[in-house]
Amino acid sequence: MTHAFGPAAPGRHQGKQALDLTSLEICAGAGGQALGIEQAGFRHVRLVEIDKAACATLRLNRPKWDVYEGDVRTFTGSRYKGIDLLAGGLPCPPFSVAGKQLGEDDERNLFPAAIRLVDEIRPKAVMIENVRGILDAVFEDYRLYIAKELSKLGYVTDWRLFNASEFGVPQLRPRVVFVALLKSYSQTFAWPTPTNVKPPTVGEILGDLMESRGWRGAKLWAKRANEIAPTIVGGSTKHGGPDLGPTRAKCAWATLGVDGHGVADEAPEPDFGGMPRLTVRMVARLQGFPDDWKFAGRKTSAYRQVGNAFPPPVARAVAASIFDVLCDRSHIKLTGS
Numbered sequence: 001m002t003h004a005f006g007p008a009a010p011g012r013h014q015g016k017q018a019l020d021l022t023s024l025e026i027c028a029g030a031g032g033q034a035l036g037i038e039q040a041g042f043r044h045v046r047l048v049e050i051d052k053a054a055c056a057t058l059r060l061n062r063p064k065w066d067v068y069e070g071d072v073r074t075f076t077g078s079r080y081k082g083i084d085l086l087a088g089g090l091p092c093p094p095f096s097v098a099g100k101q102l103g104e105d106d107e108r109n110l111f112p113a114a115i116r117l118v119d120e121i122r123p124k125a126v127m128i129e130n131v132r133g134i135l136d137a138v139f140e141d142y143r144l145y146i147a148k149e150l151s152k153l154g155y156v157t158d159w160r161l162f163n164a165s166e167f168g169v170p171q172l173r174p175r176v177v178f179v180a181l182l183k184s185y186s187q188t189f190a191w192p193t194p195t196n197v198k199p200p201t202v203g204e205i206l207g208d209l210m211e212s213r214g215w216r217g218a219k220l221w222a223k224r225a226n227e228i229a230p231t232i233v234g235g236s237t238k239h240g241g242p243d244l245g246p247t248r249a250k251c252a253w254a255t256l257g258v259d260g261h262g263v264a265d266e267a268p269e270p271d272f273g274g275m276p277r278l279t280v281r282m283v284a285r286l287q288g289f290p291d292d293w294k295f296a297g298r299k300t301s302a303y304r305q306v307g308n309a310f311p312p313p314v315a316r317a318v319a320a321s322i323f324d325v326l327c328d329r330s331h332i333k334l335t336g337s
Helices: 034-039 052-061 111-121 137-152 200-209 218-224 245-255 280-286 297-309 311-333
Strands: 006-009 024-028 043-049 068-069 085-089 126-130 155-163 172-181 191-192
Touching: 024 034, 024 111, 034 043, 034 085, 034 311, 043 052, 052 297, 085 111, 085 311, 111 126, 111 137, 126 311, 137 155, 155 200, 172 311, 191 311, 200 218, 200 280, 218 280, 280 297
Parallel strands: 006 191, 024 043, 024 085, 043 068, 085 126
Antiparallel strands: 126 172, 155 172
């Protein structure tokens, strides 16, 4: 697979805050990508999300964010013309190997809406997250179509597969990030490189939460849970209650001493016996959310918000690379150097 941008390079984000770089995010979900983009230095001017509970989550954690609750397909971006970054986590089912992989024929495919918004807004950069399946050979023509449409608008595009574990997140979670930059910015962009820091194991990162209600078996459990987590599966609104994925995933969780057939309301009691289930807070920690990030709605809704999120540390790494490029180019234009 060839890449349009330069080779991967160490993250160059140095906390440059002299310029006010703005972001508009579509399909924002529970805010995983939005949080990472914020941490990279961008200021969100608006977030678009159709799910009521997810919108409540965004407002709960960031009351000052302007959250638009509605369908991105009917959202008009003309008033945001010239923002720095258009970002989003487009629905995964059209390209997921767990589904029928209908791609462009799936009614949930929102790439056409994203391309329309790029045309209306003409941001300096675009950052879209999706599942690994979009890189399958069956979608090569569609990827070329997306690149061609954005090339007409003056953008250079590229795709890159990352594993969340490469950025300290305690699960594998492969995710594809699509980046498009106006040609004048594309030459100096480089994808972030992995941190090369081994992520904590499930036991290391969840031990204190498992022990929070006095479970006597927590320390022994933590020693057994000595690997990173399988990829968290968020599930679909068409399915039943929350669980940790299909049979193969549940078996992988069982090797770590976790019952993947459901999600618990609370940590185990002192005399609990058997394999514990994870709580929504535990799953959120495995996704890289900070503990103070709260999730609105009932357990099933909250779990799906967490499970479908883009881990903030990965979003931050990619957004930081974009931030630096935009800062550097803007500085050159401002100083005339």
